[in-house]
Each structure stands twice: as C-alpha cells, then as structure tokens.
Amino acid sequence: MLSKRLIACLDVRNGCVVKGVQFEGLRNAGDPAALARRYNREGIDELVILDVTATLESRQALADTIRAVSRELFIPLAVGGGIRSLDDAEAAIEAGADKVSVNSAALADPSLVTKLAARYGSQAIVVAIDAKRAEGRFAVYSRSGSTAADREAVEWAREAERRGAGEILLTSIDRDGTREGFDCELTAAVSDAVSIPVIASGGAGTFQHFLDVFTSGHADAALAASVFHYSEHAVSELKRFLADSSVPVRLRY
Amino acid sequence: MIALIDYGAGNLTSVRKGFAAAGAELYTPRTPRDLNRASGVVVPGVGHFTATAALGKEWRLAIHRSLDRGIRLFGICLGQQWLFEGSEEDPHVPGLGVIKGWCRRLPPTLKVPHVGWNSLDVTRPSRLLTGIEPGTQAYFTHSYAADITPEAVATTTHAAPFASVVETDLLFGVQFHPEKSGNAGIQMLRNFVALCSPSA
Numbered sequence: 001m002l003s004k005r006l007i008a009c010l011d012v013r014n015g016c017v018v019k020g021v022q023f024e025g026l027r028n029a030g031d032p033a034a035l036a037r038r039y040n041r042e043g044i045d046e047l048v049i050l051d052v053t054a055t056l057e058s059r060q061a062l063a064d065t066i067r068a069v070s071r072e073l074f075i076p077l078a079v080g081g082g083i084r085s086l087d088d089a090e091a092a093i094e095a096g097a098d099k100v101s102v103n104s105a106a107l108a109d110p111s112l113v114t115k116l117a118a119r120y121g122s123q124a125i126v127v128a129i130d131a132k133r134a135e136g137r138f139a140v141y142s143r144s145g146s147t148a149a150d151r152e153a154v155e156w157a158r159e160a161e162r163r164g165a166g167e168i169l170l171t172s173i174d175r176d177g178t179r180e181g182f183d184c185e186l187t188a189a190v191s192d193a194v195s196i197p198v199i200a201s202g203g204a205g206t207f208q209h210f211l212d213v214f215t216s217g218h219a220d221a222a223l224a225a226s227v228f229h230y231s232e233h234a235v236s237e238l239k240r241f242l243a244d245s246s247v248p249v250r251l252r253y
Numbered sequence: 254m255i256a257l258i259d260y261g262a263g264n265l266t267s268v269r270k271g272f273a274a275a276g277a278e279l280y281t282p283r284t285p286r287d288l289n290r291a292s293g294v295v296v297p298g299v300g301h302f303t304a305t306a307a308l309g310k311e312w313r314l315a316i317h318r319s320l321d322r323g324i325r326l327f328g329i330c331l332g333q334q335w336l337f338e339g340s341e342e343d344p345h346v347p348g349l350g351v352i353k354g355w356c357r358r359l360p361p362t363l364k365v366p367h368v369g370w371n372s373l374d375v376t377r378p379s380r381l382l383t384g385i386e387p388g389t390q391a392y393f394t395h396s397y398a399a400d401i402t403p404e405a406v407a408t409t410t411h412a413a414p415f416a417s418v419v420e421t422d423l424l425f426g427v428q429f430h431p432e433k434s435g436n437a438g439i440q441m442l443r444n445f446v447a448l449c450s451p452s453a
Binding site for chain 2: 001002003004005040045070071072074075076093094095096098120121122123124166167195196197220221250251252253
C-alpha cells in the first residue's frame with residue numbers, strides 16, 4: 001500500500017537553514033546538508049529546500065546547497081522559492097533537485113506550469129498554493145501570502161493539474177506558524193478535487209495533527225519544518241505513532 | 254564501464270549520483286557504436302512513453318548486440334517499461350520487446366499518478382535485490398506499469414498489482430527510482446554494478 005509521506009522543509013537563506021534548529025550534536029546547526037543527513041537517518045521520506053530570500057545573489061548559494069544535499073541523500077528533493085522561469089528550474093534541476101515548486105510565477109503566468117511539465121515531466125513539477133479562508137471560500141495568495149491572487153484554491157489546483165503539475169503543495173496561511181493543526185477542510189477540498197497528490201502544509205504542532213490531516217484531511221503527504229526540530233527522534237516517533245494508528249508509513253530505512 | 258543512455262527523457266543527474274554512491278562512474282554513449290565498450294547498459298527515463306521513440310533502430314540493434322555479448326541491461330522506470338513490447342500510453346511506439354507483455358495505465362480507483370513510497374512484494378529470489386530486507390519500500394512516480402509476467406521478481410500494488418522488479422539472466426528492470434529510494438535503492442545499484450564486473 002502506498003505510504004503517507006512525511007516531508008521536512010528546510011528554509012534556507014544564503015546557504016544556511018534559518019528556522020530554529022535545535023538538534024544536539026550538529027557541528028553547524030545551520031548547515032542544510034548536516035540537517036538533511038539527520039532527517040534521512042530518522043526516516044524522513046522527502047525533503048524540500050525553500051529559498052526564503054530568493055534574490056539573485058542567493059541563487060548561487062542555493063545551487064551549492066542543492067548540490068551538497070543531493071550528493072549524499074538518495075530520497076526525493078524538491079526546491080522552491082523564487083522559481084520564476086525555465087532557467088531557474090533548470091539551475092535547480094541541474095544542481096540535483098528532483099522537483100521544482102512554483103508559486104507566484106505560476107499564478108502570474110499559468111503557462112509556466114505547462115512549459116515546465118513539457119520539459120521535465122509532471123513528476124518534476126510541484127505547484128505550491130498558499131490559501132486563506134475568506135467568505136466561505138479558500139482564496140489564493142501570491143508573493144509569500146502578501147498579495148491576493150483573485151483565484152480560488154480548488155479551482156487553481158484543478159487548473160494546475162490540467163496544465164501538468166505532478167503534485168500540489170498546499171499551505172494554509174491561517175494556520176502557518178500557529179502549531180494549531182493543519183487546515184483539514186482546505187486540504188480535503190483540494191485533495192478530493194484533483195487526482196494528483198496533495199501535500200498539506202501549515203500548522204503542524206502535534207502528532208495528532210498529522211493523523212488528522214492524513215485521515216479527515218485526505219492528504220497524501222504532510223510537510224513541516226519546526227515540528228521536526230524539537231526532538232532528535234521526532235520523525236521516527238511520529239512514524240511509529242502513525243503506524244500504530246493504522247496510517248501506512250515507511251518504517252524501514 | 255557501464256553506459257547510461259541519455260535519450261532526452263528526463264534529467265540524469267540523480268541517476269549519476271546514485272551510481273556514484275554505488276561506486277560506479279557511468280559514461281554516456283554518444284552514438285550506438287559507443288556501446289561496444291559497455292560492461293553494462295542502463296536505460297533510465299521519466300515521462301511519456303513516446304520519448305522512447307528516440308531509441309531508434311540503431312540503438313535497438315546496438316543494445317541487442319550487447320545482450321548477445323552477454324552484457325547486462327538495466328531499465329529504470331520508463332526504461333523498464335521499454336523492455337516490454339509496448340505501452341498503452343503510446344501504442345504506436347514499440348518497446349524493445351525483450352520481455353513479452355505490455356504496460357498499462359493504473360486503474361483510477363486510487364490517485365494516479367502513483368507517487369510516493371510503496372512496498373516491494375518479492376516473489377522469488379533476485380540478484381538485483383540481494384541484501385534487500387523484506388518490507389523495504391521504494392520511491393515510485395508513474396501512471397503506467399508493466400504486466401506481471403514470469404520475469405517479475407517483485408510486485409507492488411496501487412489499485413492493482415504490477416511488476417515492480419523484473420529480472421532474467423541479462424535483463425533487469427525496476428518501475429521505481431532506486432536512485433531516490435534511500436539506502437535500499439543504492440544497494441540495488443551496487444548489486445547491478447557488481448553483476449557487471451568481469452568477475453561476476
């Protein structure tokens with residue numbers, strides 16, 4: 001049976017992880033490759049490197065980070081943040097990314113999704129959707145949640161799928177950073193509307209939140225950053241918890 | 254040296270890195286003639302079956318010739334599908350046809366594409382799977398998959414069972430991505446590299 005995936009997000013700026021990393025025994029807590037190794041040992045199923053600055057100057061640092069992580073980790077690696085063109089995608093993929101995640105640029109020009117899928121295949125294209133509850137619907141925002149995109153999340157996810165997206169990375173702006181749990185209603189609405197996998201993001205705080213999003217949220221995968229930092233064994237313990245709750249997960253790694 | 258055929262179906266960076274971790278540097282043959290010096294042949298590939306049309310008559314002949322010399326052939330993902338007679342994804346493009354059987358679209362009762370980690374149900378002993386423990390999962394991303402034929406050594410189920418690993422004396426194929434399947438995946442690549450060494 002297909003396992004539910006746990007995905008760790010590394011927010012990086014100029015080659016360093018920026019979110020609170022509290023692992024003991026890491027020589028350089030901000031080193032993405034060291035953190036990625038740690039996650040890999042614990043059994044993480046996939047990694048996302050998110051370039052939170054996404055400036056021109058950070059591009060080279062990002063490529064170096066991708067290279068360093070992909071050299072020694074043999075699990076899927078997605079890269080997002082500031083992928084605006086075929087050239088940006090190419091740089092990430094050449095450096096070793098298996099997937100690129102597009103957000104604002106795809107909203108501005110949806111044909112970017114079509115072009116990327118034609119060039120690299122759907123399996124390499126993730127469309128990231130940041131959504132916020134507004135008047136009984138889920139409004140899509142671009143530019144890190146700052147600008148209303150005048151789109152609805154379910155409808156945009158369907159279009160992304162039609163254009164060749166291989167997966168949807170769905171973030172609840174309302175829940176992001178709150179640790180109050182994923183927005184299961186939003187996740188289920190999008191997941192039920194498309195045939196491609198939906199990765200839930202935003203709000204992870206407890207193991208129960210993951211169970212909820214995999215059951216009532218119909219998520220295919222769940223992404224988190226800080227929740228995996230709290231303890232050295234968070235990933236493996238979470239997997240045990242999910243397995244004990246009859247959620248299929250990968251336990252042998 | 255083992256040859257990695259680049260016919261334009263997807264990026265090969267990950268496959269190269271995976272084999273590097275398994276202790277082998279692969280070379281990319283520029284022409285079918287370059288296969289003459291191959292100690293093993295890897296056909297990778299992601300995407301649409303139509304892309305395999307780039308492996309035209311000359312390549313097919315060269316690959317058949319290397320098989321005749323006893324050189325082992327390893328198809329990964331789309332590369333495994335290509336070992337079969339063809340795929341419903343593009344019935345006009347013939348596969349290599351060294352395994353009798355077809356590739357079909359996974360049933361729509363579950364989400365398709367099938368993306369993520371799924372288990373390998375090993376049905377008989379396999380050299381490619383030497384050292385792989387029961388219950389091991391591998392990373393898949395595909396919508397089409399091969400029939401379960403006598404060559405299948407492992408099956409995987411997503412709505413329906415399909416051949417996830419095939420193996421004969423000289424032919425090897427996996428529907429998943431060993432280069433993305435953690436330590437177990439690298440072990441499989443290492444096994445193939447060992448099978449291609451002169452002493453094997």
